[in-house]
Each structure stands twice: as C-alpha cells, then as structure tokens.
Amino acid sequence: MAAARFEIAGDACPQLLNRLLGLLAQQDRVPDSVIARREGDMLSIGIAIDGIDPHRAEIIAEKMRSMVSVLHVQTQLD
Template sequence: MTADVLFTVDAFAEPGLLPRLLQPFAKRDLTPDHMLARREGEMLRVELGLHAMPAEMVHLVAGNLGQVVGVMRVTETRREALRAAA
C-alpha cells in the first residue's frame, strides 16, 4: 500500500539543515518528488512531498525528521485528506 504524503517541517534556518532533512529519505532509498524551502525570519519552513510513498514508512520518516537538529515541528498530511477538505 502507498500514500501521497506532504511533510511540513519548521526549523531554525541553519547551514546544513536541508541535507539533514533529506537523510531520512535517502537511508530508505526514497527520493522526494518535490521540496520547497522558505525562510521566515530565523525559521525555515520546508515542504517535502512524495507520491506513492510506502505507507509503512510514513511515520518512520516523520519521526526521523523530528529528530533532526534544529527541527521544531513536523506535520504530515496525506494528499487524500487535502483533496477531501477542498
């Protein structure tokens, strides 16, 4: 089973943050389909989206993202939930 997932990460804008956020995907042989980073003052908001991500890995990756140094919050949104709300 797969899921379309959007991870949103709020973290302190620090050098090296973006490659650290990609590590949880790389170690599971996953490549995000899109990544968007926006600086908001001293914080950085990063969105990482994957289409057809193995469903059993969603919570594992979210947990690993939350352990990255500088990360304050991680939210995961399944794309089906976004379509239903629209």
Template sequence: MSVPSDPAAPVAARFLVLADASPGLLSRLLQPFAKRDLTPDAMRAARQGEVMRAEIALHAVAAGYVPLIAGNLGQVVGVRGVQTLLSEAEEDRLAA
C-alpha cells in the first residue's frame, strides 16, 4: 500500500529499524512517537551480536505522520536503516 494522498487518512504502519546495540537505544527509538503524543501498539526488539533489530507498530496513524516518524527514527544515533511497511488501518478492517 502506498501512502494515501490525504495526510489525515489512517494507516497501519510498522517501522523496522536496524541499529548499533547500545544502552538507551530503545528509549531513543520511542521519542519520535512520544513527541507526537502517539503510543505504539506493539514493539519488539532483539539483539543480534553488535546490532539491534526493532519493530515498532501502530495500528492506526495519520498517513502524514509516517514519513516524519521514519525520518526521525533514521536520525537516532546508531541507527543504520529504517524500513516502513504500510497496510490498511486496523480500525478500518475491524469496522468492515
């Protein structure tokens, strides 16, 4: 799914992050959400040697926030890459 043209349209988004494993990384990854008053619906992280893989999911977020959050995640110290996966918002599927 591509980002809807309406920035207010709800989408489900998952942010996949690869970063250097370091103390404080996970709290730094949550800051882009907190500053927008968003609470992730799920977060999973696993250390693999010197790197940490994290997945942060939102079931419904305004589409306009997605590129902003991805950009902020990419600016976190130690982050090597961010991938964003979008799908239809969970709330839309539950209402159908």
C-alpha cells in the first residue's frame, strides 16, 4: 500500500469537487486531506489518501482525467 496525492486543475464548476470526491466514495475511500482553491475561472484541488494500492490510485486518476471539467491531473505515489 502507498500514499497517493492527486493534484487536479479544472474549471470552477460548482459540481467538480463533489464529483471528484464521489470517485473516492465509489471505492469506499475517505481522503486524509482535501484542499481546494478557486483562482478566477479555475479550481485547484489537492487530495491525499494513505494506504491505497498504486494500481487503484492510477485507475482513480484516469477516471478524474475523463471528467469534462478537469483539465489536468497529476498523481504522486509515496
């Protein structure tokens, strides 16, 4: 198991944060931390999860990337 950090950039859509957290809920995961910041028309979100399988983290990242309002997802595994 590893720790994963997702750095997401997307449009400042009111539903984006809920949709991203919904992906984790589908996996029965609760994030250790969530930081969201709006900068004009953009939303910057950081999500950290400890004790996740690296393959599972990559699957979640790919699902995040497929969302319409998401522009960029960077994943860091420790």
